[in-house]
Amino acid sequence: MNRRTFLLSAVAAMSTTGLVAAQHHHGESTPESHDHGMQMSATPDAATMSMGAFYFTVVNHADEADRLLGISSDAAQTLEVHNVEMTDGVMKMSPQHDGVEIPAHGELVLAPGSYHVMMIGLTESLLDGEEFTATLHFEKAGDVEIVVPIFMIEPKDDAAEPVKVGDDLEISNIWARQAPKLDDLATPSASPDATPDE
Numbered sequence: 001m002n003r004r005t006f007l008l009s010a011v012a013a014m015s016t017t018g019l020v021a022a023q024h025h026h027g028e029s030t031p032e033s034h035d036h037g038m039q040m041s042a043t044p045d046a047a048t049m050s051m052g053a054f055y056f057t058v059v060n061h062a063d064e065a066d067r068l069l070g071i072s073s074d075a076a077q078t079l080e081v082h083n084v085e086m087t088d089g090v091m092k093m094s095p096q097h098d099g100v101e102i103p104a105h106g107e108l109v110l111a112p113g114s115y116h117v118m119m120i121g122l123t124e125s126l127l128d129g130e131e132f133t134a135t136l137h138f139e140k141a142g143d144v145e146i147v148v149p150i151f152m153i154e155p156k157d158d159a160a161e162p163v164k165v166g167d168d169l170e171i172s173n174i175w176a177r178q179a180p181k182l183d184d185l186a187t188p189s190a191s192p193d194a195t196p197d198e
């Protein structure tokens with residue numbers, strides 16, 4: 001499959017999940033929400049905006065909860081923590097603007113089909129076998145830099161060394177992929193008259 005077909009497929013796959021939610025949250029009826037980072041639905045570049053996602057698990061050994069407030073990285077223009085929710089039988093992604101709690105003696109799992117870091121507007125392609133760095137912002141633990149290895153599909157074992165933050169937090173199962181699509185969905189055409197040339 002050539003690069004153009006791949007991009008169309010990727011964008012089409014995203015449109016069945018993320019863009020539905022994006023348009024819902026950022027449609028013309030709610031102009032005030034344009035600063036939430038999903039501007040790609042409101043710009044002519046939407047179809048060419050490259051996207052990715054990354055995942056990790058945070059274990060909290062402390063007696064108090066912490067909170068993942070946000071993420072920054074040079075690898076994308078915008079990074080948001082999203083969750084995936086089923087609403088009326090439709091999967092939608094919802095940005096977690098207030099962050100996500102990591103319970104005391106509990107864990108927060110970011111994984112396909114659940115919480116994830118959405119990378120909107122990649123600054124370069126996410127290539128299998130390469131990696132990038134990102135900084136996680138925690139309410140209590142502060143800023144933590146991690147190295148994120150890139151894969152085509154979810155790795156079976158920890159690809160990166162787990163990162164320990166003092167005695168309290170441990171971050172493991174770190175990995176990223178470009179333009180995720182749901183495994184149980186056939187890749188649809190980008191538009192009714194765009195037939196994939198397989």
Ligand SMILES: [Cu+2]
Nearest residue numbers: 018082093118
């Ligand atoms: Cu998302």
